[in-house]
Amino acid sequence: MVERFSFELSAVDGAARIGVIHTPRGEIRTPAFMPVGTAGTVKAMMPESVRATGADILLGNTYHLMLRPTAERIAALGGLHRFMNWERPILTDSGGFQVMSLASLRKLTEEGVRFASHIDGSKHLLTPERSMEIQRLLGSDIVMAFDECPALPAEDKVVAESMRMSMRWARRSREAFGDRPGYALFGIMQGGVTRDLREESAAALREIGFEGYAIGGLAVGEGQEAMFGVLDYAPGFLPEDRPRYLMGVGKPDDIVGAVERGVDMMDCVLPSRSGRTGQGWTRRGSVNLRNARHRDDPRPLDEACSCPACRQYSRAYLHHVVKADEIIGSMLLTWHNLQYYQDLMAGLRAAIAAGRLAAFVAEFHATRAEGDIEPL
């Protein structure tokens, strides 16, 4: 068993790269997509099924877990891995982003954020130091620095001030994290869609020094074109020998574009959340299973997919259980969507390894452009 956290880059194709993150809890093949296990569960999935899709690492949400069941309780129960029955690596966010989007009565100061729980109204203070403590109590393998990020579009001045406070918080996070062999702390680059601010943020983070670097403050309303615009230069501001994590991204074409631009890790609730609303992501695009066109269709959702939803059930069955609000509809579509995302990552890794990423991406877009299979 590896005792230290390390990142090994094994091949590049243009700006894209493949590698392996070594942790005491197992390897993470990059580029990696991390399913989101918000409150101690990837919704509607057994963890062994998440693993069966090919996921090497899950993401947990500090904000949700600190409120319920609380970090102290999870620590007393042996940590988040044991609690949720996932023994492989876990990355936790810092709580900052979700406090700003979910909590009420928020008050942001240099110290941190005071807020009221969306569950029971209880009062809390989240600071860089408290975020580090919570993530340590959870037993997170990859800990995220505590940061703050404005919704876009926003004025440069607002983005700059916010970014500079996040950089001060990044330093406090590093100091509070301490020396924890086998665990990693990632800094988070901010700066909106402004190149100079991104460069300034990256320089500040490199001076502090982290085991990995996230690109934060994207996928917050700026649109894919603006996001790709930032990704055309931002990864280049970060050390080549450390993993680069694009937070909260995204749709399949966002992922492909990010990987092309040198991103190593991503996470998003999209595949699991949309699986609970009857949406399936396939090689030929997104399919709404509620649509009556599927009612009599004996064909699988995606004939190229190996997941149980596609191997063992028809579109007609998926339509039926989605319409009838049966839990198995959420279970099957979430499984399928996570499988599709992991298959996409495996395809991207294989293409980068073979130096044929451009051809893979061209085929990815061409297949999607065909649209869903014709009705029978």
Next chain:
Amino acid sequence: MVERFSFELSAVDGAARIGVIHTPRGEIRTPAFMPVGTAGTVKAMMPESVRATGADILLGNTYHLMLRPTAERIAALGGLHRFMNWERPILTDSGGFQVMSLASLRKLTEEGVRFASHIDGSKHLLTPERSMEIQRLLGSDIVMAFDECPALPAEDKVVAESMRMSMRWARRSREAFGDRPGYALFGIMQGGVTRDLREESAAALREIGFEGYAIGGLAVGEGQEAMFGVLDYAPGFLPEDRPRYLMGVGKPDDIVGAVERGVDMMDCVLPSRSGRTGQGWTRRGSVNLRNARHRDDPRPLDEACSCPACRQYSRAYLHHVVKADEIIGSMLLTWHNLQYYQDLMAGLRAAIAAGRLAAFVAEFHATRAEGDIEPL
């Protein structure tokens, strides 16, 4: 592969019996508990997980399936087994009971029941002939005769008239079922809690002749004592060499009492339904996982249970996911409850085989009398 439906009795212990029902789709070990797959799914369970608990057969509901997705659609898609990915035996009810409990604008005549769908208000007519046709379209292995049953308590006159119409419907069901090797038609005894009516009903059914016999009209409000009172004599009115099915039963102690009295098959939504409301059935009784006493409890729900909920998760985790309304709470507790029910059936079968049913039942009650484990 067996081509015919048959029942083989292998041992008795008092009135209790064990045996095997042979069908072309596999064997059913009796006494058998049948999980309910209402609308083409045992709610919150993958069918392979239902099978993993030890279930040999599922029950499907004609009323739900005829309305959505419709029997004709399921037939066009290859039948209910393929549709819901359960290749082992399926028993379907006749629809009569659920029409009376779920539909609106019901009108009962000698012909059958006219009603409006609870889903979309559409008008339907269910008769013995139509019920046989629907169950044939579904591909059900064990078809139930179309019957009607009054809620108890009810006057003898009402119960008698209802029973006699059900017996006329039983004959029409037999005639409409026709000659279908490998498939079985079960008649349903009615007569409330009145011995003479039960005897009259059984005689009528035996004269028609069925592959198996159900005891209907119980578990409809009469209470356990009255139900056991009927079960003290009613199974004896039925042919010894055919399976006896007690419909809609029940709680674990109902099941034990029914098996003691010679019942071979049962079904109930209780283990799955209560799993979706945070209730776990254990060897020591029923446990409400919502209760705060479980919040910090690292112990399994039932330490003697082999299901994933008990092997891989703490009571604290189950409490957390139930409180947070996470789907995995329903998934894990349904799995546990179905596992507990199947373990109970396996225990009953082994005890009957060994001629030690009385000792098994005494221990069953003694363990439950201890109550749940003490808080830590």
